[in-house]
Amino acid sequence: MPQAVNAHQLENTVSDTHYPTLGGIDAIQSAFEAAGYICTKRIATVIRLAAALEKPILIEGPPGVGKTELAKTCAQVVNRPLVRLQCYEGLDESKALYEWKYGKQLLYTQLLKEQLGDVLEGAKGLAESMERLHQFGDVFYSEAFLESRPLLKAMETENGGVLLIDEIDKADFEFESLLLEVLSDFQVSIPELGTISARSKPLVFLTSNDTRDLSDALKRRCLHLHIPFPSIDLEARIVASRVPELTQSMTDQLVHFVHAIRELDLKKAPAISETVDWARSLVLLHANDLDGRLVQDTLNVLLKYEEDILLAEGQLSKLMAAVKKT
Ligand SMILES: Nc1ncnc2c1ncn2[C@@H]1O[C@H](COP(=O)(O)OP(=O)(O)OP(=O)(O)O)[C@@H](O)[C@H]1O
Ligand SMILES: [Mg+2]
Numbered sequence: 001m002p003q004a005v006n007a008h009q010l011e012n013t014v015s016d017t018h019y020p021t022l023g024g025i026d027a028i029q030s031a032f033e034a035a036g037y038i039c040t041k042r043i044a045t046v047i048r049l050a051a052a053l054e055k056p057i058l059i060e061g062p063p064g065v066g067k068t069e070l071a072k073t074c075a076q077v078v079n080r081p082l083v084r085l086q087c088y089e090g091l092d093e094s095k096a097l098y099e100w101k102y103g104k105q106l107l108y109t110q111l112l113k114e115q116l117g118d119v120l121e122g123a124k125g126l127a128e129s130m131e132r133l134h135q136f137g138d139v140f141y142s143e144a145f146l147e148s149r150p151l152l153k154a155m156e157t158e159n160g161g162v163l164l165i166d167e168i169d170k171a172d173f174e175f176e177s178l179l180l181e182v183l184s185d186f187q188v189s190i191p192e193l194g195t196i197s198a199r200s201k202p203l204v205f206l207t208s209n210d211t212r213d214l215s216d217a218l219k220r221r222c223l224h225l226h227i228p229f230p231s232i233d234l235e236a237r238i239v240a241s242r243v244p245e246l247t248q249s250m251t252d253q254l255v256h257f258v259h260a261i262r263e264l265d266l267k268k269a270p271a272i273s274e275t276v277d278w279a280r281s282l283v284l285l286h287a288n289d290l291d292g293r294l295v296q297d298t299l300n301v302l303l304k305y306e307e308d309i310l311l312a313e314g315q316l317s318k319l320m321a322a323v324k325k326t
Pocket of ligand 2: 207
């Protein structure tokens with residue numbers, strides 16, 4: 001049987017110089033809760049380890065369970081900037097790492113035209129002119145002409161920060177190999193300039209919705225965190241934190257209903273984000289009891305497909321029975 005993690009043992013064996021404000025596992029849970037994110041012990045432990053071992057966290061799980069929000073809240077908790085890279089099909093080096101400022105290079109060549117005349121003066125033939133120009137070519141490939149994109153920006157951030165590489169599964173498989181250097185060595189290699197290492201290693205979060213398998217090389221470099229749909233208790237705490245205006249009794253009824261509805265064979269089961277939206281809607285409607293009529297009128301906040309709404313309406317009395325049990 002795997003040994004349970006002893007929080008105190010862990011806190012005594014890991015040292016963390018970069019994010020001292022993070023504290024131990026209990027402190028992380030409290031700090032996240034104060035920032036509005038209900039963090040389980042498992043999540044807090046992964047964050048603690050990632051900070052100490054300087055490893056990225058790969059978060060997997062269904063849509064709307066708080067993967068992106070976890071990274072955003074972490075930046076808030078450590079009070080450091082968040083650098084976000086949103087992944088999509090076709091994302092490449094020039095959007096993720098860096099790009100040369102072609103416009104500026106061109107402008108400077110125009111402005112320096114006269115100086116170029118001086119440089120080339122007396123040169124005999126094309127070969128000699130090229131030779132002289134080569135000596136100046138590097139000027140246009142210096143940091144002054146470099147446009148940093150999110151991954152490089154995260155390396156340049158003073159005193160660390162939080163790097164969120166969101167929805168990595170949406171990027172092409174080949175893009176993952178571009179990330180490996182950043183994820184394991186916290187550096188970016190630029191052929192014209194050399195290697196740029198992180199000024200201070202950021203806390204890195206990658207998220208994935210499991211739409212495709214990620215490479216073993218990427219997985220190996222990360223600590224893995226799966227966030228499933230929450231338990232009833234956890235979801236009730238999340239709703240209470242996000243929508244404190246909703247009464248305790250309404251929160252309990254709503255969460256039981258959502259858990260019952262997730263049991264149906266839906267095209268798209270409601271996630272935490274939908275539960276929170278539904279809770280907000282009920283507050284706006286000044287509802288103080290979850291009855292069948294109210295549910296029917298607001299099901300469209302919870303369910304995103306007409307066929308799911310019809311299925312739920314057909315099962316309404318069974319679903320309401322789950323609510324009344326509370
Ligand atoms: N543990 C939590 N504590 C507080 N709020 C939460 C928690 N988990 C989720 N939420 C709420 O759910 C919303 C959706 O979360 P988020 O956008 O992070 O989901 P996601 O897993 O990144 O979804 P997707 O895969 O669709 O991007 C958040 O804005 C937040 O309100
Ligand atoms: Mg997300």
